[in-house]
Amino acid sequence: MKYLKEIKEYSLMQQIYAILFSLANKLQIQGDNQFKNLTSRQFMAILAVLHLPEDETTLNNIARKLGTSKQNTNVLITNIEKKGYIITMPSVRDKRAINVKVTEKGKQIILECGKKGIEFFAKVFRDFTEAELELLWNLLKKLHGYDGEEHDGFEEDIDYKLEIKEDEQIKAIEEFAKLRNKI
Numbered sequence: 001m002k003y004l005k006e007i008k009e010y011s012l013m014q015q016i017y018a019i020l021f022s023l024a025n026k027l028q029i030q031g032d033n034q035f036k037n038l039t040s041r042q043f044m045a046i047l048a049v050l051h052l053p054e055d056e057t058t059l060n061n062i063a064r065k066l067g068t069s070k071q072n073t074n075v076l077i078t079n080i081e082k083k084g085y086i087i088t089m090p091s092v093r094d095k096r097a098i099n100v101k102v103t104e105k106g107k108q109i110i111l112e113c114g115k116k117g118i119e120f121f122a123k124v125f126r127d128f129t130e131a132e133l134e135l136l137w138n139l140l141k142k143l144h145g146y147d148g149e150e151h152d153g154f155e156e157d158i159d160y161k162l163e164i165k166e167d168e169q170i171k172a173i174e175e176f177a178k179l180r181n182k183i
Contacts, residue, residue, distance in 0.1 A: 035117075046080065050110070
């Protein structure tokens with residue numbers, strides 16, 4: 001049969017798309033259950049703010065980092081602000097924009113969620129070796145760039161904004177290592 005290879009590739013692409021869609025929903029539900037005071041999307045929105053320079057925390061930049069629309073980001077930010085985890089203020093750079101700042105209460109909730117995330121991530125990725133994690137990361141970045149837009153990720157260090165004590169960092173890493181070897 002002609003085009004057998006192409007039919008197989010197309011079928012694989014459909015299956016990959018379907019599993020990515022399903023997996024995103026599954027992870028969001030599990031994350032929502034794990035992070036009691038925030039939804040997964042709210043957690044990621046606050047992380048996006050923390051990974052942006054303070055004078056660049058506009059809705060557009062947060063939306064770009066999250067890979068969503070400005071309108072969706074606005075709804076997220078409004079709901080998080082109602083909880084007291086962030087505040088919004090006019091942008092100094094652009095009078096048409098607003099900047100978002102994480103409050104002390106927001107920093108505390110992110111730290112709490114981060115502690116819960118240790119167990120969550122250890123469980124989710126329990127069957128992956130370090131090499132597989134790196135391969136998956138690189139493949140997902142490649143897939144994200146299908147349209148020429150690179151992933152604007154969360155690789156930067158944000159500890160300075162959260163002021164995590166070194167002994168707390170060590171304790172968290174030790175807990176993660178213990179879980180990775182156990183689970």
